[in-house]
Amino acid sequence: KQEVTQIPAALSVPEGENLVLNCSFTDSAIYNLQWFRQDPGKGLTSLLLIQSSQREQTSGRLNASLDKSSGRSTLYIAASQPGDSATYLCAVRDYNTDKLIFGTGTRLQVFP
Amino acid sequence: DTAVSQTPKYLVTQMGNDKSIKCEQNLGHDTMYWYKQDSKKFLKIMFSYNNKELIINETVPNRFSPKSPDKAHLNLHINSLELGDSAVYFCASSQIVGGADTQYFGPGTRLTVL
Numbered sequence: 001k002q003e004v005t006q007i008p009a010a011l012s013v014p015e016g017e018n019l020v021l022n023c024s025f026t027d028s029a030i031y032n033l034q035w036f037r038q039d040p041g042k043g044l045t046s047l048l049l050i051q052s053s054q055r056e057q058t059s060g061r062l063n064a065s066l067d068k069s070s071g072r073s074t075l076y077i078a079a080s081q082p083g084d085s086a087t088y089l090c091a092v093r094d095y096n097t098d099k100l101i102f103g104t105g106t107r108l109q110v111f112p
Numbered sequence: 113d114t115a116v117s118q119t120p121k122y123l124v125t126q127m128g129n130d131k132s133i134k135c136e137q138n139l140g141h142d143t144m145y146w147y148k149q150d151s152k153k154f155l156k157i158m159f160s161y162n163n164k165e166l167i168i169n170e171t172v173p174n175r176f177s178p179k180s181p182d183k184a185h186l187n188l189h190i191n192s193l194e195l196g197d198s199a200v201y202f203c204a205s206s207q208i209v210g211g212a213d214t215q216y217f218g219p220g221t222r223l224t225v226l
């Protein structure tokens with residue numbers, strides 16, 4: 001059964017820092033991996049999607065990497081800003097069940 | 113122009129009542145989903161529909177019944193509401209483009225059962 005774990009559960013950093021959020025999954029049989037952002041009381045916004053055949057994707061200050069064989073992904077946020085404060089969720093599209101399996105999220109706070 | 117919309121945004125009701133949550137997407141996507149996010153913020157899929165047909169039906173109580181009148185709508189009806197049904201329910205849609213199927217989520221419906 002596919003399980004997705006995110007570390008750390010919470011992170012508080014000063015503005016301007018570069019930071020890394022980690023995601024691990026137990027079964028490497030995936031179609032893709034997505035990183036989402038969730039603001040308090042709001043829905044999820046897709047940030048990046050990495051296909052199983054890809055190693056990384058970049059969007060602005062965000063860079064996501066995927067190491068499928070080791071079951072890991074990282075989301076790198078460069079030059080963090082207070083507006084980046086949110087919960088970041090990773091999810092894998094499981095090959096066997098065709099379901100999107102979510103991690104527990106990392107709650108990020110960037111303070112000025 | 114909201115891509116995936118849900119109504120209502122908040123729903124407070126008594127145990128035992130029946131309620132519905134509506135979802136509409138204007139993205140032209142073929143696939144729609146319902147997710148439940150519990151008090152610990154864990155998000156889990158409940159149902160998935162593709163072109164009005166049920167594709168994924170997770171192990172949820174049969175008090176939950178999705179209905180898809182057309183490709184753009186997926187409503188969720190809940191009978192005999194229980195305290196444990198209190199959660200945020202998210203609707204989402206997706207379409208495979210270039211081999212990738214980014215999911216787009218609605219704003220959520222916060223259900224509180226008293």
